[in-house]
Every structure is written in C-alpha cells, then in structure tokens.
Amino acid sequence: MDKSFEKYQKRRLQSSYLSVIISISLVLFLIGVLGLFVIKAKSITEHFKEKVTMTIFLNDNAAKNDVEILKAELKKAAYTKSVIYISKKEAAQKYSEEIGEDFIKFLGDNPLKNAIDLSLKSAFVTPEKMAEIEKKLLNRSIIAEVSYDKPLIELLTKNITRLSFWMLIFSGVFTLIAVVLINSSIRLSVYSKRFTIKTMQMVGATKGFIRTPFIWKSVQLGILGAVVSILGIVAFILYINKTIPELEMLSDYEMLGILFIAIIVLGVLITGVSTFFATQRFLNLRTDELYY
Known part of the structure; x- marks a missing residue:
C-alpha cells in the first residue's frame, strides 16, 4: 500500500x-x-516598403541616348534600390497576356509608353520624400509622367507607426x-x-x-x-x-x-x-x- x-x-x-x-x-x-x-x-x-514601385513614363520622342543617361543617373541616385526599363512593346505583350487578347489589333496602334520601374530604398518610401523625387523627375524633358500609389504610401507609413x-x-x-x-x-x-x-x-x-x-x-x-x-x-x-x-x-x-x-x-x-x-x-x- x-x-x-x-x-x-x-x-x-x-x-x-x-x-x-x-x-x-x-x-x-x-x-x-x-x-x-x-x-x-x-x-x-523595409521588406514591405521596398515592394513599392515608382513608374516613370517616357515621352515617345525621347532619344535613346537620353534614356540611357537617365537610367545611369537613377542607378547612382541615393534613393534607388533597382531600375528596370520596360519598352512599350514589352508592356503591351504583358498587358495582352493579362487580359487574354491582343488589344493592339483592336486599336491599331500601341498606346502605351516606354517606362522605367524604379524601386526605392525603404528610407525614401514616405509621402514627403516620394513627392520630392517625383517633382525632380518631372523636371526632365524626356519624362511624361511619374506614377505611384500615393494612398498606399500614406497608409503604409501610418500603419508602420501604429504597428x-x-x-x-x-x-x-x-x-x-x-x-x-x-x-x-x-x-x-x-x-x-x-x-x-x-x-x-x-x-x-x-x-x-x-x-x-x-x-x-x-x-x-x-x-x-x-x-x-x-x-x-x-x-x-x-x-x-x-x-x-x-x-x-x-x-x-x-x-x-x-x-x-x-x-x-x-x-x-x-x-x-x-x-x-x-x-x-x-x-x-x-x-x-x-x-x-
């Protein structure tokens, strides 16, 4: 017992x-x-911020030499993580694959522009700094437009602070x-x-x-x-x-x-x-x- x-x-x-x-x-x-x-x-x-891309659309009459100079300057810029050039032909092909049909045959012409996808270092992914970069880029005569998701940047910045x-x-x-x-x-x-x-x-x-x-x-x-x-x-x-x-x-x-x-x-x-x-x-x- x-x-x-x-x-x-x-x-x-x-x-x-x-x-x-x-x-x-x-x-x-x-x-x-x-x-x-x-x-x-x-x-x-940093991982999420550096997923944000700023797209630089080029004028159709932009000289090839000027585009190469712009790409070289962007690669050397302090805010740049990566630079990818996308021709209007490549953009059209990608868009056609996404929608499942050749829209160029329907339109008769390619309305898209040559572009550069610019990925920024995380420290520069804020509404203020991106607006400053956009302003400087638009001063270049060969650049027609600069596009990025401004509401997303503002939301990302606020949420990171809250997090x-x-x-x-x-x-x-x-x-x-x-x-x-x-x-x-x-x-x-x-x-x-x-x-x-x-x-x-x-x-x-x-x-x-x-x-x-x-x-x-x-x-x-x-x-x-x-x-x-x-x-x-x-x-x-x-x-x-x-x-x-x-x-x-x-x-x-x-x-x-x-x-x-x-x-x-x-x-x-x-x-x-x-x-x-x-x-x-x-x-x-x-x-x-x-x-x-």
Whole structure:
C-alpha cells in the first residue's frame, strides 16, 4: 500500500513538473516570437516598403541616348534600390497576356509608353520624400509622367507607426501574462507540497533551508522550459526564413543570441521569484490554515 501511494505521489509530482514546464515554454515561446518581430521590425518594414514601385513614363520622342543617361543617373541616385526599363512593346505583350487578347489589333496602334520601374530604398518610401523625387523627375524633358500609389504610401507609413506602438504595448501585456501564468503554475506546484513545508518547519528547519530546494527546482524547470521555447522559436525562424527569405531572419546572430539569453534569464527570474513568494506564503500560514 505504501509503495502504491509512493508511486502515485511520484506520478503526481512529475505531472506537476510537466505542467509547469509546458506553461513556461508556451508563454516564453510567445514572448520570444514577439521579441523576434520587435528585433526584426526594421527588416519587415523595409521588406514591405521596398515592394513599392515608382513608374516613370517616357515621352515617345525621347532619344535613346537620353534614356540611357537617365537610367545611369537613377542607378547612382541615393534613393534607388533597382531600375528596370520596360519598352512599350514589352508592356503591351504583358498587358495582352493579362487580359487574354491582343488589344493592339483592336486599336491599331500601341498606346502605351516606354517606362522605367524604379524601386526605392525603404528610407525614401514616405509621402514627403516620394513627392520630392517625383517633382525632380518631372523636371526632365524626356519624362511624361511619374506614377505611384500615393494612398498606399500614406497608409503604409501610418500603419508602420501604429504597428510599432502596438508591438510595444503587446510586449508589455505578454510579459505581464507570462508572469501571471508562470506564477500560477509555480504556486500550484508548491501548494501540493504545503504539508511537507510545514512539517519541515515544525521540526526546526529554517525558512531559508526550506525555500532553497524549492527555488532551485523551479529554476531548473524555468531553464528547461526556456530551452524548449528556444527550440520552438528556432523552428519558427527556420520556417519563416524558408517561406519569406527576404526578411533575413537568420542574418543577425548577435541579436538572436541576446534574445535567447533574455528568454532563459526571464524563465529563471520569474520561476525563482514566484517560488520564493509561494513558499513564503505557506511558511507564514498556521497549520490549520493549510486545509483552506
């Protein structure tokens, strides 16, 4: 009977430890992913900004030499990421493929213009800077029109600012949730041993002597939970890097190392502090209060 009860208690204790590890790893994983996006926020915003294209339409009478000079100047410009020349013939062919018929046969002439697709560096993708670039380009006699999605640029700029703000808010909220959830799991784990704590105290053990093994065990669980969450984050990073390589999730090993160390420190800190206060609470209770 004693052996059966001992086995039951052991299984119960292992189940308690497992639930603590799972709680810690899940919460730290969410915090780690959020921290990852905070770290990579610049790369993410740059990725979306540099997808914006400014199309420069050229006059039909533009000399080939002047067009080459313009292309060379654009490639050297501080704001340029890439320059792609699209002839009116190529544009017509692409448009015909999109609509599924040869519109030139219907119209009798190609109404499209030779154009240059200009991709800008992310720092210059703002309403003010793009308007300034547009104004300078329109001063060139060979340029007929400059086109880009102005409402999209304004919306993108506003949303990036809002996103940065809300990411900071969510970081704070998730950290608070982490503390509450992990603290609850630790308290439940310590609660299951409240009678052991009180027995040790009654035979003369000091509070520090009683607390130390509990705190050390919780710290071990915190480290284990942090390691599990880091493995999950690494798998997440590899998946994102394969799916969207432009984000360069693996480009900054130093920042990733700092993130992983921060996760381990957070796991150790939360579990250690939670266990200290949980054991302190039961140490201060009277024997008859342990049943409530």
